[in-house]
Amino acid sequence: MPELRLIRESFPDDPALDLAVSQALLERVAAGDLPETLRLARPGAMVAFAKRDAVTRGYGPAVQAARGAGFEPVLRMAGGRAAAFHQGTLVTAHAAADPDPQPGIHARFRAAAALVARALRRLGVDARVGEVPGEYCPGRYSVNAGGERKLAGFGQRLVKGGSHTGAVIVCTGAERVRDVLLPVYEALGLSWDPATAGAVADEDAGAGLAEVTRALEAGYAEHYDLVEAELDQETLELARLRAPDHRPPG
Secondary structure, rough: OEEEEEEEEOOOOOHHHHHHHHHHHHHHHHOOOOOOOOEEEOOOOOOOOOOHHHOOOHHHHHHHHHHOOOOOEOOOEEEEEOOOOOOOOOEEEEEEOOOOOOOHHHHHHHHHHHHHHHHHHOOOOOEOOOOOOOOOOOOOOOEEOOOOOOEEEEEEEEEEEEEEEEEEEEEEOOOHHHHHHHHHHHHOOOOHHHEEEOOOOHHHOOHEEEEEHHHHHHHOOOOOOEEEEEOOHHHHHHHHHHHHHHHHOO
């Protein structure tokens, strides 16, 4: 099996830097400086806004609404609309080299969503791939519980020579997602159904962040030889340079 470096470092106290680390890994993998890498991160509380959000009239009020709820606003690497991250979510960031990443967009989405769904089914969750009507940050490759509650969303970013496929899995704390996105989406002028925001722990009381992490690692281990690694200094320095790009103006 191919090797896949596994990095676990997180920066929950600096959400912009946390996002920038994944961006830096993508850039270095795409440039051939690092091998294929998977990062499993445990973020702090943040609302990751998309570029589409940042050009709307309600963006400023939405940023203030996020801060008022105790969530740091950041600009995400990829994805459709605003999404909430917190200490009960697990973030994956898979960076792979590819001389022509564009044709493989949907294949990567399908593979990532299928892997997450299988991992959650191992925990007893009725996990399915597909958009739930009314979900926040809607996407055709979302992973849901029973076709009713969104548990995970996916995003992808392409650069010359590589791709980043990311996911955020809500393991616990669905109410925190609902509470912050209600005022944020109202400010952005977006409609959604708060009942569609779910968490793995609400589907199976025995499965939380640790259990989801282990199940996900087991899923990747079926396809890769996982090699534990640490974040190198050069990547961290590049991330510090990129971090301002993920902080909203003001």
